[in-house]
Amino acid sequence: DGGITQSPKYLFRKEGQNVTLSCEQNLNHDAMYWYRQDPGQGLRLIYYSQIVNDFQKGDIAEGYSVSREKKESFPLTVTSAQKNPTAFYLCASSSTPGTDSYEQYFGPGTRLTVT
């Protein structure tokens, strides 16, 4: 079950601390995405990146930051400014527009608990 990996699976932090979630893919995909999954809320897009060194805010970017220095990696930092950081975070990747598929491939997720 390779392709896209997220670490760690579970993460615990104290309130007020920044925390960085890892996402790596070996699918040679240009585009990568971060979602937050809450019960009853579905998936909500936090940030996405279509190409290295470029990224855009999604629907709920406040309190989060990202970087895209390498094609394979798209780490997400949950800052202390995020009011409700406890959630399940999903990373995904997809091929570029104009190719056969916009199918997004998802990682296994990281469950972040902030107390």
Next chain:
Amino acid sequence: AQRVTQPEKLLSVFKGAPVELKCNYSYSGSPELFWYVQYSRQRLQLLLRHISRESIKGFTADLNKGETSFHLKKPFAQEEDSAMYYCALSGSGYSTLTFGKGTMLLVSP
């Protein structure tokens, strides 16, 4: 703005019964519609997309532009179909996916 609505949070059926998971969307252009599925302790994965017009695991979905719907159907539900199902929409050109809130399907023996 694009929006996806899945009106049912939970759908419970018996094995062998027909199942229909509803999805309605709002988008002014020509959308691309998808169904994603998340089985217990597995990753979210693509089930089917409307432009493929294929049947996956016995599921089909037809895009109805007049009713702006993309309902997922299966004539005879199986226990292994129990999962969370998400309908998703992508706008024309390059666009991110907009997901519905999901419907949990429970198939009882």
